[in-house]
Amino acid sequence: MAFQGVRNNAENFKVRVLQEHGGNSAALVSLADLQEKAKTIFGPSPVSEPLVVLPTFDALLSHESNPILSKRVLGREDVDIAAMIKALGNSDWVRQGRAYFDEATGICPFCQQATETSFAASLEAYFDETFLNDSLAIDDLAKTYSAAADQLLAQLSEILNAPSRFLDAETLKTEVALLASRIALNRQQLADKQREPSQLVALEPLADVLYAISQALAVANEQIKAHNAMVANLGKEKQQLASQVWKHIVAIELAPALQDYSAKKQGLVGAITALNGKIEAAEADRRQMEREIAELERATTSVQPTIDAINALLASFGFHGFSLAKADSGTAYVLRRPDGMDAKETLSEGERTFVTFLYFYHLLKGSDSESGVTTDRIVVIDDPVSSLDSDILFIVSSLIKALFDEVRQGTGHIKQVFVLTHNVYFHKEVTFNARRTGRNAMRSEETFWVVRKSHHSSRVEAHTSNPIVTSYELLWAEVRRADRSNLSIQNTLRRIIENYFKILGGTDTDDICNLFEGREKVICRSLFSWVNDGSHFAHDDLYVAVDDAMVESYLNIFKAIFVKSGHLAHYKMMMCEAYSDDSEIAPKTQEQQVNALGAVNA
Numbered sequence: 375m376a377f378q379g380v381r382n383n384a385e386n387f388k389v390r391v392l393q394e395h396g397g398n399s400a401a402l403v404s405l406a407d408l409q410e411k412a413k414t415i416f417g418p419s420p421v422s423e424p425l426v427v428l429p430t431f432d433a434l435l436s437h438e439s440n441p442i443l444s445k446r447v448l449g450r451e452d453v454d455i456a457a458m459i460k461a462l463g464n465s466d467w468v469r470q471g472r473a474y475f476d477e478a479t480g481i482c483p484f485c486q487q488a489t490e491t492s493f494a495a496s497l498e499a500y501f502d503e504t505f506l507n508d509s510l511a512i513d514d515l516a517k518t519y520s521a522a523a524d525q526l527l528a529q530l531s532e533i534l535n536a537p538s539r540f541l542d543a544e545t546l547k548t549e550v551a552l553l554a555s556r557i558a559l560n561r562q563q564l565a566d567k568q569r570e571p572s573q574l575v576a577l578e579p580l581a582d583v584l585y586a587i588s589q590a591l592a593v594a595n596e597q598i599k600a601h602n603a604m605v606a607n608l609g610k611e612k613q614q615l616a617s618q619v620w621k622h623i624v625a626i627e628l629a630p631a632l633q634d635y636s637a638k639k640q641g642l643v644g645a646i647t648a649l650n651g652k653i654e655a656a657e658a659d660r661r662q663m664e665r666e667i668a669e670l671e672r673a674t675t676s677v678q679p680t681i682d683a684i685n686a687l688l689a690s691f692g693f694h695g696f697s698l699a700k701a702d703s704g705t706a707y708v709l710r711r712p713d714g715m716d717a718k719e720t721l722s723e724g725e726r727t728f729v730t731f732l733y734f735y736h737l738l739k740g741s742d743s744e745s746g747v748t749t750d751r752i753v754v755i756d757d758p759v760s761s762l763d764s765d766i767l768f769i770v771s772s773l774i775k776a777l778f779d780e781v782r783q784g785t786g787h788i789k790q791v792f793v794l795t796h797n798v799y800f801h802k803e804v805t806f807n808a809r810r811t812g813r814n815a816m817r818s819e820e821t822f823w824v825v826r827k828s829h830h831s832s833r834v835e836a837h838t839s840n841p842i843v844t845s846y847e848l849l850w851a852e853v854r855r856a857d858r859s860n861l862s863i864q865n866t867l868r869r870i871i872e873n874y875f876k877i878l879g880g881t882d883t884d885d886i887c888n889l890f891e892g893r894e895k896v897i898c899r900s901l902f903s904w905v906n907d908g909s910h911f912a913h914d915d916l917y918v919a920v921d922d923a924m925v926e927s928y929l930n931i932f933k934a935i936f937v938k939s940g941h942l943a944h945y946k947m948m949m950c951e952a953y954s955d956d957s958e959i960a961p962k963t964q965e966q967q968v969n970a971l972g973a974v975n976a
Contacts, residue, residue: 400617516564771803889938
């Protein structure tokens with residue numbers, strides 16, 4: 375019970391030892407006593423024990439001080455024979471012979487001579503009533519002493535015949551034997567007194583042996599009372615035993631270890647106290663600095679720099695229909711038309727979205743309250759290009775990429791940026807990074823995720839590269855593939871040329887062919903004819919085998935078109951790792967390119 379909850383658990387045992395070491399107030403009991411008590415408490419169900427009946431010793435002890443013992447019992451001294459008896463000191467001898475004299479009827483039993491009639495009267499006068507009373511007192515003392523002694527010895531014998539298990543029976547036997555021997559001596563002394571009343575008698579004292587007997591019985595009864603109290607309150611006794619066991623452990627068994635622990639702890643507590651003092655001082659300094667920062671923030675918090683910055687951006691982007699001004703409160707913005715009218719109700723949806731984004735963008739640099747200007751922050755931007763035209767979309771993308779750079783360089787308080795969008799074009803703009811190692815490769819500081827919704831729930835999928843590509847990028851991906859299809863490559867080349875040169879650049883295929891001379895020009899015209907045939911018509915009566923050599927020739931001319939037109943950089947960008955600089959095709963001069971293609975906008 376004492377070790378319940380701490381067996382096989384060193385940590386719990388350590389905690390319990392320290393608790394008991396600091397707060398156990400139980401009495402320190404020897405291990406033997408603890409074991410004996412445990413046998414009683416945790417052995418078979420204990421029962422109450424009767425107390426030992428204590429005999430009374432007063433009667434026996436009182437006889438020791440009886441005055442008759444110290445009294446010489448003699449006859450009358452004024453009788454004529456008293457002087458002779460006193461001189462001879464034979465009063466007891468005379469008393470004993472008196473009985474024989476009475477039987478001899480006037481003849482002395484000692485000298486056999488006839489006595490005078492007055493001699494009998496003298497004997498009768500000498501042994502008067504006082505003498506007789508004292509003699510009776512001696513006889514009574516001997517009788518009552520013997521009776522009290524017999525009763526006491528009988529009681530002690532009864533106790534020893536069925537001794538209590540709490541009684542030290544061997545010790546009691548020794549003391550009772552000593553008592554019996556002293557009582558025997560005293561009985562003899564009293565018998566002697568009866569025979570010779572004139573003798574002084576002192577009984578052997580019994581107080582010391584009776585005290586020893588009394589103590590042995592009292593100790594047994596105390597143990598019986600404790601046992602009975604334990605039986606009556608067994609639960610409390612178990613708790614007390616457990617406390618005493620722990621007291622023995624911490625005060626005896628673990629005393630050296632706990633002394634060493636306390637000494638080391640005292641040193642550590644001193645060190646901790648010193649460190650806590652330094653920490654409190656540092657905390658006080660920190661709080662003082664925070665107060666100073668708050669004062670500086672209050673001094674520097676203003677909406678005017680943000681108003682000026684947003685107005686500058688609006689002006690640089692050609693927005694002259696409204697501007698921002700400080701509200702009357704001094705801590706908010708209002709939108710004003712050039713004539714001073716409030717523009718809040720007349721803003722288009724796109725203008726409202728753009729101004730909102732600009733406000734948010736500049737709020738990231740500070741705070742809308744006096745506190746929090748310098749706190750770190752995580753930015754979440756959710757589809758900021760709703761209802762925006764392509765020009766504003768590009769501006770928003772550029773501003774967001776500036777936030778990316780700030781996070782990469784660690785120059786501000788923005789630590790992380792999340793961008794969510796449904797707009798593929800915006801995604802393409804905001805994720806473009808010229809420093810990527812591959813077309814869609816993911817840089818170490820960025821991640822790409824796609825949220826898919828189905829069955830009334832959403833699932834977030836992680837990707838190791840940019841998963842969003844345009845149809846134009848997919849066409850180039852087909853060209854980059856080493857295992858490209860010889861049949862589908864025709865349509866792929868046509869769509870790339872049409873998208874880049876004819877649709878985006880407004881350039882005719884003839885103008886492109888004019889960039890070449892001689893044999894290359896013939897191959898270029900053949901390429902356009904081949905791609906148009908392969909992508910637009912199906913000739914049931916004509917079959918031309920498209921082998922690898924033919925595809926490779928036209929792919930070389932395809933690359934040369936970009937080189938000759940001065941768009942090799944676009945070709946390199948789209949081919950990524952598949953690009954190889956294995957040809958020396960010299961581009962035309964800038965004047966030739968302008969004359970041939972006009973303005974080609976990629």
